[in-house]
Amino acid sequence: MSRFARQLPEARGLGMTSQRARDRLIERLVAEGIRDRRVLDVLRQLPRHLFIDEALATRAYEDTALPIGQGQTISQPYVVARMTEVLIEQALPRRVLEVGTGSGYQCAVLASLVEQVYTVERIDELLRNARRRFRKLGLGNIRSRHDDGRLGWPDEAPFDAIMVTAAGAELEEALLAQLAPDGVLVAPVGPPGRQELLRVRAGADGWQRETLAPVSFVPLLGGVA
Numbered sequence: 001m002s003r004f005a006r007q008l009p010e011a012r013g014l015g016m017t018s019q020r021a022r023d024r025l026i027e028r029l030v031a032e033g034i035r036d037r038r039v040l041d042v043l044r045q046l047p048r049h050l051f052i053d054e055a056l057a058t059r060a061y062e063d064t065a066l067p068i069g070q071g072q073t074i075s076q077p078y079v080v081a082r083m084t085e086v087l088i089e090q091a092l093p094r095r096v097l098e099v100g101t102g103s104g105y106q107c108a109v110l111a112s113l114v115e116q117v118y119t120v121e122r123i124d125e126l127l128r129n130a131r132r133r134f135r136k137l138g139l140g141n142i143r144s145r146h147d148d149g150r151l152g153w154p155d156e157a158p159f160d161a162i163m164v165t166a167a168g169a170e171l172e173e174a175l176l177a178q179l180a181p182d183g184v185l186v187a188p189v190g191p192p193g194r195q196e197l198l199r200v201r202a203g204a205d206g207w208q209r210e211t212l213a214p215v216s217f218v219p220l221l222g223g224v225a
């Protein structure tokens with residue numbers, strides 16, 4: 001039984017939200033090319049059904065994005081797995097910044113793998129719900145903040161890795177500036193319909209930029225709500 005299921009009976013799930021449903025999702029992710037055992041193990045354990053509205057819980061282990069209110073979505077499990085894999089491929093980061101807390105699911109995945117996660121969300125109501133979930137699941141290594149995440153979290157910079165989970169028109173300079181030497185940033189960039197997942201590495205002789213795959217994310221917006 002996973003650590004979450006031991007702590008919290010509702011994390012165990014039933015029928016469409018059971019361990020069997022999570023296991024089937026993992027099989028599918030493996031078939032789709034996810035290879036990192038650390039990532040697969042976390043997704044196998046983490047109760048995604050507790051990060052969405054109860055009315056949608058039976059769909060929690062479909063490999064699809066789902067609405068979380070305020071016009072926002074919880075990312076598709078494949079995308080969460082792939083972005084996490086890409087972020088930790090070279091080295092396991094110690095301190096990670098996430099921009100776009102949303103449901104808190106991606107953040108909980110990261111918190112299960114690294115020492116400390118910092119997450120920023122611009123919509124207060126979503127952030128409140130995510131914080132409640134972190135508490136319930138006993139995830140004590142997450143600090144969260146209601147702000148425009150395009151500015152990063154300057155007081156806590158630099159970060160070993162930064163993950164952006166909403167698509168901006170361009171890479172945010174402020175975020176690149178908060179990467180530690182050898183740090184990695186993963187972000188979707190581009191207009192709706194033409195977004196690409198980018199990985200940027202902060203090397204001794206400048207930024208190294210790789211285009212990984214076409215993706216579809218909600219937009220990175222300015223200000224707070």
Ligand code: SAH
Pocket residue numbers: 072073074075099100101102103104105106107120121122123126147148149150165166218219220221222223
């Ligand atoms: N990582 C989330 C994905 C949620 S969708 C999850 O696992 O559920 C992206 C989120 O980014 C939305 O909640 C949206 O409100 C938020 N967002 C968009 N622009 C932002 C900004 N400038 N700063 C912080 N959060 C932002």
